[in-house]
Each structure stands twice: as structure tokens, then as C-alpha cells.
Amino acid sequence: MRTTESSPAPPRRYPAVLLPAVWLAGLAVVLLVVALAGNVYALLGDSDPGALTAFGFGTVRFAADAAGAVTAGSLVFAAFVAPGQRGGFLAAEAFGAVRLAAWAASGWVAVALLAVPFSAADVSGQPVRRMLDPGVLLSTVDAAEEPKAWLCVLAAALVVSLLCWFTLRWTTVVLGVVVALAGLLPPVVAGHASVGAGHDFATNALLWHVPAASVWAGSLVALLACLRRAKRANRPDALILRRYHRLSLLCFVVAGLSGAVAGLVIARPAGLWSGYGLLLGIDVVLLALLGLPVFLLRRRAAARPGRILLTELLLLAIATGTSAGLTHLVPPSFLANPATVQENLLGYNLDEPPSAAGLLFGWRFDLLFGVAAIIAIVAYLLGVRRLRRRGDDWPIQRVISWCAGWIVVLIATSSGLGPYASGAFSTHMITHMTLNMLAPVLLVLGGPATLALRALPAAGKDTPPGPREWLVALLHSRVARIVGNPALAAVVFVGSFYALYFTDLFGEAMRYHWAHQLMNLHFVLAGYTFFWLVIGVDRPPRPLPHLARLGMLFAVMPFHAFFGVILMNKQVVIAETFYRYLSLPWAGDLLTDQRLGGGIAWATGEIPMVIVVVALLAQWARADEREAKRIDRSGEDDFAAYNAMLAELADQRR
Template sequence: MASAVAGLALLLLVVGLAGDVYTPLGNADPGAPTTYGFAVVRLVADAAAAGCCGGLVFAAFVAPGRRGGALSADAFAATRLAAGCAVCWLGAALVAVPFSAAVAAGLPVSRTLRPEVLLPTMSATEEPKAWLCTAVAAALATALAFSAMTWRTVVSAAVLAVVGLLPPVVTGRVSVGAGHDLATNAMLWHVPAASVWLGALIALLARLRRDTAIPDLVLLRYRRLSRWCFVTAAVSGPVAGLVLARPDGLLGGYGLLLAVQTAVLVAAGTTAWRGRRPAAELVLLALSAGASVALTVLVPPGFVNHPATVQETLLGYGLEAPRTVARLVLDWRPDLLFAPVVVLAVTGYLAGVRRLRRRGDHWPPGRVVAWIAGWAVVLVVTSSGIGVYAPGTFSLHMVTHMALNMFAPVLLVLGAPVTLALRALPAGAHGEVPGARDWVAALVHAPVTRFFAHPAVAAVLFAGSFYALYFSDLFGEAMLFHWAHQLMKVHFLVSGYLFAWVVIGADRTPRRLPHLARLGVLFAVMPFHAFFGVIVMSKQTVIGYTYYHYLDVWWAGDLLTDQRLGGGIAWASGEIPMLVMVIALLVRWARDDERRARRADRHGAGELDAYNAMLAELAARRN
């Protein structure tokens, strides 16, 4: 209770001292009740969301489970705590819909409660729709959490809850203005990390209230989780704040509050790192949460001091300089969503290989090279000049699309990451307690994985998404929003990985296909990429015309000509990875046949030896 009061008091103090936060943005003032009310509702929603997400993560990965996927008593209690928080989160998210609409429209919340006012406001602004999406995710997480009796259900609820955190983030103030690409990507790390940390701490304290004797394994897992969350939140939060404030805005109220929030977060992380006084850690995290919500109320100095151009409004940066080979190679702008994933994936993979080699096990160097090369492709097309200039023209966008959807996945699946994880990760401790290896195995064989790894589903997602995205209004709408553009990239990479995993993956899939069937799936999909490129080259209308018209890149030339170039890139570049997949599949087929032949020879030699021994025994008896 003290922690909640502390966070609320800090929030109300900042809102009271903020003054007029609407006129600098060109918005009307909805009144003090709406301003204070929305701030309080958002704090309640964030706290309840943290309790839901963190409680579910605690139940899934901190509280020791049981073999077979059954929940332990501690995991069950944490899940029920998360379910209660989810109910509160659902209610707060629904209340936030009219409040966010009132703030966007500059009207008292009492007026936006009327359908004739609320519905047009929701259609014209993004944040009310974001809170509605959060409410849907919270409702699903509530239903799963209350019905959860197995580990997989808890993980599914946790994934839904974490996804539900994101819509208000990607449509808030971090999503507009110059540098919004950096700020939004940073907050996509910060909010889940801070929420899981706070919620897991609440679950730990609830466990302490029931029994002060906590197993060492629970404390060890919580400390590891809290340290990862602390490092992630302590790095990503200031990055987003600095982008929004700019150096010349750090001396005002916004910069002061950002410094206070960062200092409190570091103090909480220091307390968690030492593993002492969890109650003090909770108070500090509550103060940090209050400061975070208060930052969403204040006007970021960068908005006022550095008005954004049209290109900066759409992309976060400008494309005034024409693209050249030198700029494509040297003009790097880190994608703060993908770049950390690349670093973590490569580092974790190399750590696994090192663990295998330390205990004397062999891991093929070719797999290491393939894994690193695959992530290198992802890094180059998202953070180098190619990624910077890709939103400016359809042809460069198609380069990134094909690289993420076809080139990188082929290399990544040849790295066999699941096999490495199952061999390198530690097994469960204390006999009946599952560990990281058990978690990976359970997720690989989960029903949702079996569904998406079905050859028909993987093939439709891989080839069909081209047609659904580019031959409808979806592409043009998605390019207008940074979060939708990032989601598009994630879809390219994941759908490509699923298909490559099913066809040529070195890891065993939940549904094992004969090599002939895999070859048939591959040949069935190949024409769709060629047809897609031909259709794009022959189209007489510009795909995503509104977006490219708004962007107005002067050096891009004729949009239709550039689009035809993009279709040619899709047609030509699609053949190379398909050929690589065919070769890789044939090589794997030959190796498997050779392995089976050797096994049969060994089996036949054993039978021959037994037959000869029998004849020798019979001959000895006759003599």
C-alpha cells in the first residue's frame, strides 16, 4: 500500500506542477478532472498490467514447476494473483478508452462517454483504439490465467499479457516527431522489462507473506530475472527520454523528471542486485512507475524546440540526401528493436557452443558460420544505410523484404539453434523440477508450434502474405506507422524462418516430413514468388501511393518505374535462396540415406555374426 501511495503522490505532484501541457502541442485543454483522471487511470492500468505480466512470468519461469507441465503450489498461487491483476487491468483499460479520446479531442471526459462523440474520436485518433486493443488482450489473458492448470497455458497467457502492454506505447508521444523510430523501439524494450520486474517482485512478496522460507532456486531465478529486467530498463528508458528531450531540453522540468526516474530505477536495481530488502525495492519501483506515467503527461522538449518535418513525422528522420552506394554502406542508424536481438542471439549461440566444447562435445563450425551470417544479414538490412533508405523507395524496401524473408531465414535454420539449446542448456534441478532445456522442448512441441510448423500453414504464411500485403491497402496503411512497419519486418523474418525450418531445417520439427514431401512443398511454393514479381512489374498503379506521396522523396524518381524495379528484384532475388534450399535439402537427403545405409550395414553385420556363431555352435555339438 505504501508503495502505491508513493507512486500516486509523485504522479499527482508532477501533474499539478506541469501547468499547460496542451497549448504547446496545439491541442485544447480537456480540463483538470480529465487530465488528473487519465493520469490516475493510466497508473492503475500500468500497475495492474505489471502485476499480471510479472505474476505470469513468475509462475512460468521462477516458481519451480513439476515434470509433465503441471503447476506447483507456488506457480498456481502466482497465476491466481496475476488473474486478479488482469481483471483490474481490463477495467482500467476500458476506462482509459474514453479518457484518451477526451484528451485527444480536448473535451471533458463526460462528453466523450456519449457514443456520437466517442466513436468519431476513436476513428480519428490512435490512442483510444490502442487502449481498446489492450483491453482485448487483458480479457484474453484473464480467461487464460483463471483457467490455467498447466505450464503451457501460463506461458500463453504471459505472451498475451506482454503483447497487451504495447499498443498504448507505440501510439503514445514516443511515436511522433523526429527520432520517434529510436524512442519507440527503445520503449518496446523498456515497458515489458519494467512491468515484468515489478510484477515478479509483487509475486515474490506475496510468496513471502505466505511463507518466509523460500527455496534457494526461487530466489536465484528471481535475481537473474530482475537483473536482466533492470539492465534492459535502465538502458532503454534513458535512451527514449534523451531522444524526446534532446540535449538542449534536459535542463527543464522534463529533463529533471527523467533524471529522477532514472536514479530511482538505478536505486531499485542496486537493491535487487544485492538481493536485500524487497519491500524497499517495491517502493522504488512504484516511484519509478509514477514518474514514467508523469513523463507521458509532460510535453517532450524536442516537440517544441525541434518541429518535425513531414519525413521526420513519418520515419523519425529525413531523407534529404540522395541515396548513393557510399551512403547505403556507411549511413548507419541502429534499429533498436532488431539490433539488440542480433547481439543477444549471436552471443547466446556462441555461449552454447563454448559450453559444448568445454565438456568435449563437437559442434560443426559450418552451423556457427550460418547462424552468424544470418543475423548479419538482419543487422545490415535493418540498421545500415540500406535499412535507413528502404522506407524511401519501393525497390529498396523490396531488398529488405527479400533479405528478411528468404536470405536470412535460410542461413538461420542451418544453424540448428534448437538442437544447440537442447544440448547446451541445463536440465531441471532436483529431479522433478523442469529447467531451461525442458522449457525449450515443451515450447517446440506445443500445439501452437505444431500448428504453425504444419507445411500447409508455413507455406501459406510464406508465399500468401506477399499477395495479401502488397495487393491490398495493407502495405500503404502499415508504412504510415512505425509500429506497423516494424511488425511487417518481424512477420517477414518469422514466416520465412518457419518455412525454411519445415523444408530444410537442421532442427527436428514437430511434424517430420519425408524428404520427398519437403521437396514437393518447396517446388509448390517456388512459382508464387516468380508470379508475384511479374505481377508487380506489370502493375499500372503505384502500391502505397498515399504513403510515398506524403514522403515526397525528390531523388526517388518516377514511383511506377521504381516499383517495377522492385518487382524485378523480387523476381530475381527469390531464385537464389530457393536454389540454396533445394541444394541444402538434397544434401541433407543424401546424408540421411547414407546414415541409414551405415546403420543397416551395422545391423546386417551383427545378424551375420550371430548367424555364423550359431553355425559354429551347431558344428561344435556335432563333433
């Protein structure tokens, strides 16, 4: 389908060799940095694994970054830039982008497989030929985090490759986007950003930066491939360029801000006057220069955009090369200001015991959940404003509930509760119950999907699907039906408590910042899914009768109480190795603190449940009232129809 807007002039067919040449330009930057850096391993007291390992790992890592970016970006292009679906299936432009993603994902599998032995050799200071011995390779992978990260990349790339080669549906492409973006992150959270002082800030910033930069570069490659395939009789319309410009502008802002934050945290002010700081400055300048093609494309969208896009891709490739080069260098702050044990584990020191003032005012802004909370509140308020300007009403209690829910998330992760949750089990349990029980209850009462369906404009008859149609497709997808299964939601909601705290999983997760963030994300999502089915304003895939919702709620309540009681009576300290190694001077008896956490879980778990019961009973009463009014109206209509029938019979007799 084509839009009614004027389409751009047919682009010149640029030589196909330009794309490999751009990739080689980025690779040249990586190899130049490795050559000029010299023996960086000696700075950390490691042995030099040799030139083959250093240059080989730089090449493989850059190739993996490029392949992952093209995979993720092409899938985003197919799902949200190209006119992607017709009756749920891929259109021509989207299908071409998915095929590009399939080839890129296959290459991603190959280079991720190579990255495992190269990264193992790099972190262990051994020549890569030593990794040809399976025993040496397995022992090195077991002892180091980065090779494990590349195994995760390999698994994600393999899944995305299979999805891309065998899918024709739009919803499967969206699933591929999620898996591909997840596959980009393991090397980031296992690299330099994951250790040292402030690594919580650096890791959170890179969790925004890497997906944004990768989607930008990959969608640009997909757009250039689309332009190359285009002919005068079948050229891409203005919608594709307009959507790409919006996407690239968003990625430019996110990648620029998050990259600057991560670079400053890792380098610190003293490290800006070093070779690491020089390379970081070049990366920042390249990102700033990338703003020029982004804004030029908006002005020249109706002209020939090929040269602008190629220039943009070249700058992105060089910027990616500098970023890959930074991962090879040792940040100066690692040597000048060695981190303490607490900073290595948490990213900061917890020298003072928690106090009321410290918990309320000792804020350490969480760049992941804090930014997400602000974006969610602003987007919701913009949707409400659009409804009000259109003359439609939206209940104020839903606005208050949604904003309050995200404020609760912000307080639980960014106030003093957030930092101290990593140091004391009792404080962690307050954060857990807040994110899992209180915040989701408030969020589901906000009805965000209902608001979006009312606020977003519907695509016209002759226009491709837009955000509203994408949301409808996702809400009716098979994944939504699986996630919205009441039995599965209840098991995940309750079972997470027992699986996390009564196994070694909690102790392992507390060692890594990314695992702690993933744990918090799971708390929010598990609680949101469960309470969405019980009291949510948004309609679930399989709506339950109110009596079944009440029974579902009462079925899980005893398990929460049992969990708190078990914690209070447990004689073994959970995650004892982590807390002993953290060795906080004010921690006191760990078992006593754990029993306090059990009491918090038992007491605070009941309060949100009371709120849920009240909300459910109120919804039930309103539903019965609406049903009674409907029956009354139906009865009046039937009575009027009966009188009309009698009158008609009387007329016939006369």
C-alpha cells in the same frame, strides 16, 4: 520439489496494507506531476478538457500500467522463477502466482475499458462526460490513435484474464506471458515516442524498456505474495530467490539503458534543462538507486529479504509514477524544434538519393533488430564454447551459418538499406527479400535449438525444471505443432506477399514505425518457419520425408515468380498516399520504382531457393548414406547371429 540447498529463514509477515500503500505512493507522484504541469494542452493548441479528464486519465493510466505489470510479471514468475511444472502442470508456488495474475488481469480489463473514453477526451480536448455519447466516442476513437491503442490493451487483457482463470498447464502460462507483454506495448507506440524526429530510436528503446520494467515490478509483487504465503513448514527455497535475483538484474540493466536512450531522444539535450528534463532526471536517479536493492538481495538471499524487497517495490512504484507523469507532459523538443514531414513519418530526413556509399556506410542502428542480432550471436557462441570445453564437437559450418544469418539481418535493418527501405519501394523490396528469404535460410542451418539442448544442463532428479526442460516443453507444445504444420507454414510464407502488397495493408503499415518493425519481424519468422521445415537442422514436430520437403519447396516457387511478375505489370502505385505525402525530392516516378521492386522480388527470390535446393539435396544424400551404413551394420549383425545359431545347433547335435 525442493532443492538440496539451504532454504532462507522464514520471512516476517508484513502487513497486507503495504502493497496498496506502495501503489498509492506511485499514484501520488502522477497526480503531483499533473497538478504542477498546469494546462499542457494549450502548448499544442488544444482546448483544455478539464481537471477531471487530466487527473482521471493520469489515475487510470497509472492503474493500467500497474495492473499490466503485475499480470505480466506474475506470469513470468510462475513460468520461469517458481518451480513451475510437474509433468507439464503447475506446481503450488506457480499456481499461486497465476491466480495473482488472474486477479490483476481482471483489474487490467476494467481500467483499460475506462482508459478508452479518458484517452479519447484527453487527445480531443473535450470533457470526459462528452464521451458518454456513443457517437462522439466512436468518432473520436476513429480519428485518434491512442484510444485505439487502449482498445488493443483491452483485448489483450481480456485474453490473458481468460487464460489465467482456466489454465493449469505451464505452456499456457508461457502463452499468457507473450500476450501480456504484447498488451503492454500499444500505449507506448501510440504516445509521445511515436512522433517527431528520432521517434524510431525512441520507439525501439521503449519496446525494450517497458516490458523489462513491467516484468521486474510484477515479478517482485508475485515474490512478495509468495513470501507472505510461506510458512515455516512450507517456505520457498533458495532457488526462487536466486532466479528472481537473476531476473531483476537483467531487467535492471535493460530498463536502465533503454530508458536513458529513450529519454535523451525525446527530450534532446536542450530539453534536459526544463521541467520535463527534471522529471526525466528523477526517473534516471530512481533507476540507479534501484541497483542497490538488487545487489543487496544477492548478498542477503539467505537472510530475511522482506525489507529489501519492499524498498525495491517502493522505488519501482515511484519510478513508474514518474514515467506515467512524463507521458502527460509535452517534450520541449516538440515546441523548440518542430519536426518535418519526413521526421514525423520516418523519424529522420532522406534528403539525398540512395547511393552505393550511402547504402553501405549510412548506418542508422536499429535498437530492436540490431540488439537482438548481437544477443543471438553472443548466446550462440557461448553455447558452442560450453560444448567445446566439455569435449564435444559442433560443426563449424553451423556457427558460420548462424552468425552470417544475423549479420544479414543487421545489415538489412541498420545499414543504409534500413532507412532507405521506408522511402523507396525498390529498396524496401531488397530488405523484404533479404529478411524473408536469405537470412532465414542461414539461420535454420545453424540449428540453435539443437545447440541449446546439448549445451544447457539437464535438471537433476530432485530439482525443478530448468531452461533445458522449458525448451523441450515448448518444442513439444501444441502451439509448436500448429506453427510447424507444413500446409500452414507454406500458406503464411507465400500468402503474406499477396495479402500485404495487394491490399491496403502495406500502405497503412508504412505510416507507423511500430507497424514497419512488426512487418519486418513477420518476414523473418515466416521465412524461418518455412525453411525450418524444409532444411532446418532442428527437428520439427512432424518431420517430413526428403521427397515431401522437395515437393513443398517446388510448390511455393511459382508463387514467388508470379508475385514478381504481377508487381512488374501492375498499373496502380502501392501505398501511393504514403509516398506522395512523404514527397521525397529524388523519388522520381513511383510506378517505375515499383516495377523495379517487382524485378528485384522476381530475381532475388530465386537465388535463395537454389541454395535451399542444394542444401536439401545434400542433406538427402547424407541421410541415404547413413541409412545404407545402418543397413550394412544390421546385415552383418544378422549374418553373425545366423552363424551363431548354426553353431549352437551343431553343438546340440554333438
